[in-house]
Structures are given as structure tokens and as C-alpha cells.
Amino acid sequence: MSQASDFDKIIDRSHQNSDKWGKYSGDVIPMWVADMDFDSPQCIKDALTQRVEEGVFGYTYASKSLVNSIQGHCQARYDWMPSAAHFVHLPGLVCALHLAVRALSEAQDRIIVPSPVYYHLTKAPEMSDRKLDRIPFVLKGNRWSVDLKSFEYSCKKADAKMILLCNPHNPGATVYSKEELLAIHDIAQRYDLLVISDEIHCDLILTSAQHIPFASLNDDASQRTITLMAPSKTFNIAGLGYAFAVIANTKLRQRFNQAREALIPAPNLLALVAAEAAYRDGQAWHESLLDYLRGNLCFIKERIANTKIRMAEHQATYLAWLDVREYHLENPHDFFVKAGVGISDGEGFGAAGFIRLNFGCSRTQLEQAMNRILIALESMS
Ligand SMILES: Cc1ncc(COP(=O)(O)O)c(C=O)c1O
Numbered sequence: 005m006s007q008a009s010d011f012d013k014i015i016d017r018s019h020q021n022s023d024k025w026g027k028y029s030g031d032v033i034p035m036w037v038a039d040m041d042f043d044s045p046q047c048i049k050d051a052l053t054q055r056v057e058e059g060v061f062g063y064t065y066a067s068k069s070l071v072n073s074i075q076g077h078c079q080a081r082y083d084w085m086p087s088a089a090h091f092v093h094l095p096g097l098v099c100a101l102h103l104a105v106r107a108l109s110e111a112q113d114r115i116i117v118p119s120p121v122y123y124h125l126t127k128a129p130e131m132s133d134r135k136l137d138r139i140p141f142v143l144k145g146n147r148w149s150v151d152l153k154s155f156e157y158s159c160k161k162a163d164a165k166m167i168l169l170c171n172p173h174n175p176g177a178t179v180y181s182k183e184e185l186l187a188i189h190d191i192a193q194r195y196d197l198l199v200i201s202d203e204i205h206c207d208l209i210l211t212s213a214q215h216i217p218f219a220s221l222n223d224d225a226s227q228r229t230i231t232l233m234a235p236s237k238t239f240n241i242a243g244l245g246y247a248f249a250v251i252a253n254t255k256l257r258q259r260f261n262q263a264r265e266a267l268i269p270a271p272n273l274l275a276l277v278a279a280e281a282a283y284r285d286g287q288a289w290h291e292s293l294l295d296y297l298r299g300n301l302c303f304i305k306e307r308i309a310n311t312k313i314r315m316a317e318h319q320a321t322y323l324a325w326l327d328v329r330e331y332h333l334e335n336p337h338d339f340f341v342k343a344g345v346g347i348s349d350g351e352g353f354g355a356a357g358f359i360r361l362n363f364g365c366s367r368t369q370l371e372q373a374m375n376r377i378l379i380a381l382e383s384m385s
Contacts, residue, residue: 247271322362343376
């Protein structure tokens with residue numbers, strides 16, 4: 005069987021205590037949380053099997069070879085070589101977002117977040133008594149991006165302390181261009197703001213756009229940025245729990261680590277093994293995945309072409325951001341669940357009237373889901 009066709013395989017996850025598949029009862033296809041219905045690459049399964057067979061599962065530190073494999077990946081894909089000394093290994097990325105806000109800002113500081121956005125970027129300030137300015141994403145041509153005027157307006161407030169970026173942006177599927185990143189950096193530098201850059205979706209670019217790590221822009225950017233990345237979305241290993249931060253600024257890294265040590269456990273040893281195998285040996289699988297996802301994206305575009313569903317340019321992620329406002333649905337989530345598809349409601353990210361559809365699944369499943377969505381919408385008119 006060719007690698008690409010492995011993605012067509014239908015995998016029964018009903019017995020796996022999967023968050024995605026456990027959410028709905030009855031005949032609802034779950035297309036919500038960012039977790040793909042694909043098997044993991046063989047290199048990950050082999051590495052895990054070997055480590056499990058060795059036995060002895062004591063406290064384990066992140067190896068040099070793991071860091072080397074990440075550096076190799078970042079160098080090859082982003083022309084960026086983070087220094088080994090700047091890594092912080094984490095059991096997940098969400099805890100790092102919350103930790104960064106708590107460790108590196110004070111109560112009542114203002115945090116700037118382009119939005120609609122993955123809800124932990126707004127929850128992190130909200131749950132820690134910070135002020136939150138959501139900066140609207142607007143359509144520029146046919147692509148969502150941040151409104152830089154509103155962005156600067158918020159950043160120059162006296163209590164502004166930190167920017168939380170999501171790049172590629174989820175939801176909205178935008179990959180920030182170099183020009184946009186430089187403009188954001190210019191503002192961050194002018195008003196002396198820290199930048200927490202969640203780049204978890206950076207390996208999932210589906211167009212010719214190039215991902216640029218914010219910290220790689222220039223020396224100043226690298227000194228004011230905490231970069232957060234993970235193999236979990238790309239290689240579908242979110243359940244193992246591994247992410248990493250790159251923090252070049254020694255003082256920031258020390259403050260982050262001080263806050264981390266008492267509260268956040270080290271990553272699970274199997275997660276470390278999986279991450280190393282993924283970054284070192286997963287390239288062929290990764291490229292096949294991207295091809296398959298591009299096919300799924302094309303399929304969605306074709307299916308919605310003659311409907312009132314709108315989708316802007318989709319540059320990255322397997323999460324389609326669909327504007328269904330023209331249908332005037334009272335409750336889009338319940339409407340589509342009733343139709344048999346469990347989507348994420350845009351309201352949860354800060355954009356009512358939108359839905360986010362996870363297309364990290366077999367074409368057959370996607371086809372079934374799209375049929376249900378379109379039949380339900382047609383039956384309204
Ligand atoms: C932008 C973004 N950040 C973080 C996460 C979750 O990270 P983790 O599972 O490592 O906590 C997600 C998951 O969907 C995400 O989309």
C-alpha cells in the first residue's frame with residue numbers, strides 16, 4: 005500500500021477513549037477538535053515499541069538527540085537554528101501559554117490577542133486577571149489578517165505588556181507574511197512588548213506560503229519572544245503530550261522555568277521518544293500528509309463552490325474556517341450536529357456565524373460529512 009493511500013484507511017476509534025469520538029453519541033461524525041483520524045507514522049510506532057520493550061519507565065530527561073532532531077527540522081523547514089540552551093521541554097502547549105502569561109506579566113497588565121482565535125490564547129489572560137484586547141481579524145482581499153491600526157492602538161496603551169500570536173492562525177488558516185510579521189515586530193519593539201508566539205500549526209502549510217518563526221526575524225525579535233511549537237498536530241500525537249518553548253532571552257527563560265518547575269511536570273518519556281522519531285524520520289509521512297490534506301481542501305472548495313458558504317484563502321492547518329452567516333442559523337453548532345456533523349462553533353473562538361471543520365480525516369469521511377452539511381443547508385431554502 006502506498007503511503008498516501010494509508011490516509012484513506014477508516015480507523016475505528018470508538019474504543020480508544022478519544023476526546024474527539026467520545027463527545028457525541030449516535031450517528032454524528034466528529035469534525036471538531038484538532039486531532040486527525042490518521043494512524044501515526046510507522047517511525048513513531050517503531051520507536052515507541054522499542055522503548056516499551058526496553059521497560060523501566062523512570063524519570064527521564066529530554067535527550068540531546070531529541071534537540072538535534074528538532075533543530076534539524078527547524079533548520080530544514082524554517083532556516084532557523086534555535087540554540088540547544090534555549091529549549092524548554094513541556095508536556096503541552098496550552099500550559100505554556102497560561103504559564104507565560106502568569107510568569108511574565110502582572111495582574112491588570114494588558115495582553116493583545118488577534119482574534120477570533122484558539123480559545124486558550126484569550127483564556128490565558130482572562131483566567132489570570134489580565135486585561136485582554138482582542139484585535140479583529142479582517143479580510144484583506146480574500147485572506148484573513150490582523151487589522152494593524154487597531155493592533156497598534158492597543159499596543160501603545162500604557163499598560164500593554166504582551167502580544168499573544170497564533171501563527172499560522174487558528175481559526176482562519178492564515179500564515180503571516182514576512183511583511184506582516186515585521187510590522188508586528190516593529191510595534192512590539194516600539195512599545196516594548198513581549199511576544200508569545202504559538203506556532204503549533206507551522207508544519208501544516210498547504211500553499212506556497214512560507215512559515216517564518218517570529219523569533220527568527222531579527223535579534224530584537226528573538227530576545228522578546230517565546231516561541232511555542234510541538235509535533236502533536238503535525239504527527240497526530242497530541243495524546244502523548246509534548247511541546248517545547250524556545251526562549252533566547254536568559255532572564256525570560258529563567259522566570260519561565262522558575263514558574264514552571266513547581267507546577268508543570270516533565271514531558272512523558274514516551275512523548276520524548278515519539279517526538280524525536282517524528283522530527284528525525286517523519287519527513288516522508290509528513291509530505292504525504294500535506295498532499296492528502298491539500299486534496300481534502302480542494303474537495304471542500306469544490307463542494308461549497310455553489311453554496312452560500314464562504315471560505316477565504318486557506319493557507320495552513322486542517323481546520324477549514326467556514327462563514328455560514330448567510331444562512332442565519334440560530335445555533336450553528338446544534339444545527340450541524342442535528343445534521344450529523346460535530347463541528348466547532350465559531351462563537352467559541354469569538355466569531356458567531358462561522359464554523360470550523362476539521363478535515364484531517366479520510367476523504368470518505370469528509371465526503372459523508374460534506375453531504376450531510378450541504379443537504380441540511382439546502383433543505384432550509
Ligand atoms: C493554536 C493551538 N495552540 C495549542 C493547542 C493545543 O496544544 P496542546 O495540546 O499541546 O496543549 C491547539 C490545539 O488545537 C491549538 O490549535
